[in-house]
Amino acid sequence: MDRMKICRLVAAFVTTLTLSAPVLAQQSDAEKEIERYRAMINDPMANPGYLAVDRGEALWATKRGAKNVSLEGCDLGEGAGKLEGAFAKLPRFFKDADRVMDLEQRLLWCMQKVQELDTTDVLKRRFGGPGVESDMQDLVAFIANKSNGMKYQPQITHPKEQEMLAVGEALFHRRAGVNDFSCTTCHGEDARRIRLQALPNFSKPGKDAQDTMGSWPTYRVSQSQLRTMQHRLWDCYRQMRHPIPEYGSDGITALTVYMVTMGAGGEITVPSIKR
Amino acid sequence: MKKILLAACLTAISGTAFAQQTVKADAATVDRYVQSMWAKASPEWKARVVQDETQAECSVARNNPSPAQFEKITAREKAAVVFPADGKVLGDWKSGAKVANTGTGGQFSDGPGTYIGGNCYACHQMAPAELSFGTLGPSLTGYGKARNFSAEEAKAAYAKIYNAQSVMACSQMPRFGHNKFLTEQQIKDVTAFLFDPDSPVNK
Numbered sequence: 247m248d249r250m251k252i253c254r255l256v257a258a259f260v261t262t263l264t265l266s267a268p269v270l271a272q273q274s275d276a277e278k279e280i281e282r283y284r285a286m287i288n289d290p291m292a293n294p295g296y297l298a299v300d301r302g303e304a305l306w307a308t309k310r311g312a313k314n315v316s317l318e319g320c321d322l323g324e325g326a327g328k329l330e331g332a333f334a335k336l337p338r339f340f341k342d343a344d345r346v347m348d349l350e351q352r353l354l355w356c357m358q359k360v361q362e363l364d365t366t367d368v369l370k371r372r373f374g375g376p377g378v379e380s381d382m383q384d385l386v387a388f389i390a391n392k393s394n395g396m397k398y399q400p401q402i403t404h405p406k407e408q409e410m411l412a413v414g415e416a417l418f419h420r421r422a423g424v425n426d427f428s429c430t431t432c433h434g435e436d437a438r439r440i441r442l443q444a445l446p447n448f449s450k451p452g453k454d455a456q457d458t459m460g461s462w463p464t465y466r467v468s469q470s471q472l473r474t475m476q477h478r479l480w481d482c483y484r485q486m487r488h489p490i491p492e493y494g495s496d497g498i499t500a501l502t503v504y505m506v507t508m509g510a511g512g513e514i515t516v517p518s519i520k521r
Numbered sequence: 522m523k524k525i526l527l528a529a530c531l532t533a534i535s536g537t538a539f540a541q542q543t544v545k546a547d548a549a550t551v552d553r554y555v556q557s558m559w560a561k562a563s564p565e566w567k568a569r570v571v572q573d574e575t576q577a578e579c580s581v582a583r584n585n586p587s588p589a590q591f592e593k594i595t596a597r598e599k600a601a602v603v604f605p606a607d608g609k610v611l612g613d614w615k616s617g618a619k620v621a622n623t624g625t626g627g628q629f630s631d632g633p634g635t636y637i638g639g640n641c642y643a644c645h646q647m648a649p650a651e652l653s654f655g656t657l658g659p660s661l662t663g664y665g666k667a668r669n670f671s672a673e674e675a676k677a678a679y680a681k682i683y684n685a686q687s688v689m690a691c692s693q694m695p696r697f698g699h700n701k702f703l704t705e706q707q708i709k710d711v712t713a714f715l716f717d718p719d720s721p722v723n724k
Contacts, residue, residue: 412550413546416546417554420572424701426694426696435657437656440657441642445657487569487627488569489559489563489567489569489629490629492558492561495554497557497558500554
């Protein structure tokens with residue numbers, strides 16, 4: 247018997263031991279309830295995330311900054327002002343900045359270079375909250391929505407894009423902190439849960455990563471906010487007991503490059519709505 | 522040997538599909554990104570992203586250490602386990618239930634003085650009445666009972682909670698005592714939650 251065969255047997259045995267029949271029944275009941283809740287809130291006509299899309303559309307066309315121009319001169323990778331499909335190819339390398347950028351880094355760059363806008367206030371409001379609207383959240387919702395129905399096409403041809411992917415994979419597995427956590431602790435295996443929360447497996451390409459990346463940005467019911475991947479990863483590091491990661495830092499972009507690569511081919515349907 | 526095989530199996534099953542896809546980033550490059558990502562963190566917080574030897578080795582090995590590495594890490598971690606000076610590993614199971622059920626503490630969103638819990642239920646099933654349990658770790662329902670409430674097994678459980686890698690290198694479980702995340706008393710209490718015949722874990 248080869249090693250993998252033994253492994254499968256051990257796994258099957260352990261699974262049988264740990265998941266006795268009544269436990270399985272409890273789990274499927276709980277999961278059915280969660281599924282029902284998901285279906286109930288997943289109604290585009292009642293998704294407040296679309297308010298963010300509308301605000302983002304207005305912001306995109308608003309003249310601001312020392313140059314008093316709109317963001318319509320901003321090139322998100324497909325040409326100045328071209329929004330359709332831009333999100334599906336982000337993050338990517340931008341020659342003018344000589345850097346790989348995700349959507350949020352690129353928007354900040356455009357605000358600074360195209361509009362000559364002082365981004366201090368925009369950065370202060372990077373994450374919205376009660377009574378605080380976030381330009382970044384609104385713009386991401388609007389722009390990502392313009393890739394709806396398209397599939398993620400990770401850009402990993404330029405050497406700097408390749409470096410981002412390799413670093414993202416390393417960061418994904420990098421254990422540190424008071425709990426020895428890395429991203430793999432929660433997202434390294436199929437069909438696992440924290441409490442009752444199902445955990446997608448991002449350690450391999452496929453459906454979990456496709457479904458997840460295809461549904462961000464999302465409207466978080468529990469937070470009453472449209473949230474972007476920058477916020478989601480900020481929240482992951484919070485739960486990992488790591489320090490606050492810098493907004494728009496290259497480490498977050500590297501992780502995003504890694505995750506869109508795992509989610510390649512995933513269809514974009516955003517903003518979605520989640521608990 | 523059995524333990525090594527099981528560990529090797531667990532990591533083999535979890536898969537390393539990405540491995541063949543790309544060249545690995547070198548340590549200096551990864552560190553550059555780490556430094557910039559936490560450039561503005563305070564010195565105390567920044568210290569958290571500095572890896573110790575075991576964290577670094579398990580990260581590079583993608584939690585799939587070679588048999589030799591497995592032995593080396595496990596031996597090192599085992600030597601670092603500190604047992605209670607009074608020799609007692611069993612505390613109060615009711616306090617242990619609170620530690621097991623509490624997931625606060627240690628996060629940058631936690632205010633000063635926030636109670637630090639072990640959050641055992643995030644990953645393990647424990648008392649059968651608690652339905653909200655995770656599945657990252659094995660079920661611990663009936664843990665003490667299944668081991669005949671043996672004193673030796675209780676000591677082994679204390680060591681495992683104190684430092685899971687003293688039993689299995691690159692285990693995903695936090696080294697609660699080793700990293701000083703939980704106090705000695707909290708670990709005693711959780712051990713009692715697993716081993717007290719009156720604990721709901723064993724009902």
